[in-house]
Amino acid sequence: MMQNNAVALTPLIFLFAGIVIPLVAIKIRRLAYPVALLASLSAAAVSVYNLAAVLKAGTINYFFGGWLPPIGIEYVLDPLSAFMITVINNIAFIVLIHSGKIVEKEIPKHRIVPYYALVMLFLTGCNGIVMTGDLFNLYVFLEISSLSLYGIIAVGEKKAPVAAFRYLIMGTLGGGFYLLGVGFLYIFTGSLNMADVAGILSSLGAQPVVIVALSLMVLGLGIKMAIFPLHSWLPDAYTYAPSASSSIMAPIGVKIGAYGILRILFFVFGLKFVTQVFPITQVIAWLSAAAIIYGSIMAMAQDEMKRMLAYSSISQIGYIGLGIGLANPFGIIGAVLHVLNHGLMKACLFLVAGNFRIKLGHSKISEFDDTLRKKMPWTTTAFVVGALAMIGIPPTVGFFSKWYLALGTIQNKSWHFLAVILVSSLLNAVYFFRVIEKIFFKPLAERKKAQEDSPPGRMEVALSMLVPTLVFAAAILAFGLLNTILVKGILYKVLPPGLL
């Protein structure tokens, strides 16, 4: 049987780059960045190609070494995983373009090479998690991505190693819980292949072992996803990691956990099991609702922009979790679409924070003033676009996430969750307009004095940083206007069995 090898290519490209970078860069340090860029570009291209292939021909199964499951490891590229991979790799590529300059500034010279190698390994892990059709293999990739993330975080500010250590502990616990769950499931079903396990489980019903396995796996992945109240590692990690690191993990990192939960709930255990037999989706929905409100309120209290964005991420992850928890078509579509939408918004905003850091040396909101608008007109414009998207003003992507999720809550008659979604966009408005006010306006008297002190000159960031920022800002508007094409073309096909 001939296999289309392009399917397995994306994780391998990153894995290969992760090995090559230290080798070639031993002599010539400058090579690390171009190799990483090239790898992510090719992975992005391959993922787009794969997505097109999947949409045309349907799900592609790839058997490693030709070994058929349940013995061999299987990669499954269905519309859901193909979409996720495309989102991850393209966002990663654009963020990496931006990373070039800021990595050189924020990360010590001798650590740049390992940094890029780790980023490649992190992306290997992300790609693997999404593509694998094997429960244990997912664990392996989960650990690859986590271990590399510890390094990526720890290389940052003074407090970063502590933040990384916290994440290490939490992440290891998460991995452990997940593995334990897989173990239970393996003992019970004798298989690790997701499709195989799903088939066996569907004939078994509600056994205590299965329920425990499900709970442990969701708990483990929930830590990775930073779902409230398992989020405590996230704010420090995002804040103290170097700007380049937070820009790459914020749009991608936690989504992987969300994807894992979505995959395991609906494709392994099945819709009926997780909503009726053991309604864990209810728990997820309630926790997510709490996350949405908690994250937004905490974000209001932050002075450091990166920390504010970190809490905002906790809240936005709640949107994804809520969509999953609703367990109806609009909810799932909203959740998966929000993976893309939030990826674009957070990437845009973290790049803006990076731009501020590289030019101002800080990203403290209380020290922003209206000269910023003059100094960095494009960066501040991108910030406004990102902020409006977070608030959910049409035609940005944020509005459409809200629309599908609102439809999902109404379909379930969950009015309380509808209220949560809507209240949260108002809370977002509070903490984003706080910053917008700082950047754009200032009482007249104060301004005149400040201008006499130092007339603002243009100091916009270099093009290699500005263009990625603006690309994300433009994408926020474009994907908003054109969301129907995505939803009808791709997301209708990601719906799990039982919801189509």
Place this chain on the structure above:
Amino acid sequence: MQEIYSSTVPLLAVMVSLAAVPLIILSSRKPNLREFWTIAASVAKFGLVLSLLPGALQGRVASIRLFEIVPNVQLALKADAFGVFFALVASCLWIFTSFYSIGYVRGLDEHKQTRYFSYFAVCLSATIGIAFSANLVTFILFYEILTIATYPLIIHKETKVAIHAGRKYLAYTLTAGVFLIAAAAWTFQLNGNLDFVSGGLFQGHTLTAGTIVPLFFLFLIGVGVKASIMPLHSWLPTAMAAPTPVSALLHAVAVVKSGVFGVVRVVAFVFGPVLMRQFGLNIILMVFAGFTILVGSLLALKQDNLKRRLAYSTIAHLSYIVLGAGLVGSTALIGGMLHIAFHATMKITLFFCAGAIYVNLNRENISDLNGIGKVMPWTMGAFAVGSIGLSGIPPVNGFISKWYLGAGAIESGYVIFLVVLVLSGILNAAYFFPIVHRAFFRRGQGLKDHHEASPFLVVPLVLTAVLSVAFGIYPDLFFKFFKLTSRVAAGIFGGVL
């Protein structure tokens, strides 16, 4: 009855002022060129809207479907009679405001004039977009854009007061926005179709009171904030921190009228007369409107700041229109819709006057206005015309709309609201005539060496005053407002076209 044809004119009418924005920004160092773009865009916009008028009068509806914005809902514009009516009012008055703005910002040497003119243009695009929205999602799109684009104009002065006003404005309007989104999403789940339909879009569905009443409240809060129905009104007086032309166009025409336009759309094109009466929604609406009319007028009485008095007067008059919708009858609705146009010409005159007084004499309190009629006769003359009109005295146009509202109240059998209207007329006279009296019949101080304000300010306000009188004598003048609104009402309540 209606013939729908495909046309790009509605889209062009929306886009033309948006297209002017980059030009305005690029010519920021050449003020005359920059202002030329504003004027050119306003005239072009007005021309485009006007070209839709003959078709709208004959029941030919220009429409354009762009693409699917969310599954099963198109981003679509439709220039039906009601849309054309509102777009005409907004785009016509934008021309006056543009000239007036030039006089105002230059007279005060305002800062950030480029930002001011840019966002003004964006606001007008959004307003015309609201007028021509063919369905709820398109409506929400432009409604939210209007919210955001108005914000930089409200905080224009960037004083503490202005920034506070901006916060309050956003808090109110963004909250309204999420209510509207919830309402639209719910409607979509019930109906699967969000296109505005004359007479209501739930036709053919059986719905229970448990659904309809909460849904109506969601809609009412969604559009009621911009329509400043009490108790959702308090952003409006605060927003008077904005420069006067902003208050004039946005808070007498574009923003608040988008709100009442939305109320009429919701009442007549989403719920429809049958549901309104069946579930007593009309009573809910009328009670809120009647309350707002009386309390708004009473609060206007005690304001000393001229713009704040005008703001409370606006709140009361907006509810005339809400009442027109709430009475659910052909005559009342015609009266309400006419009041959208007529209140706009009168109130914009008054705001222009307030701005001219501020630029010329730097006075904004009513108690300081003694004797200014002698130095600013044209301005205060126009002010007198507006005051007479808002009190509902012929021959100014306010009389016409009020007459229809009153007749509509009797027709619908709610005579009590005729009493409300009469009372409100008396209150209007009570809070406007003393100003006119002070200006012309009391001796003022410190007015030596002062003259009439600059022609940029005075000509627009005299013209809007003249328009108010002209519409009062002949309502079908120029724009056939009466024919247009009759057609809208006929489409909703049935009857001969």
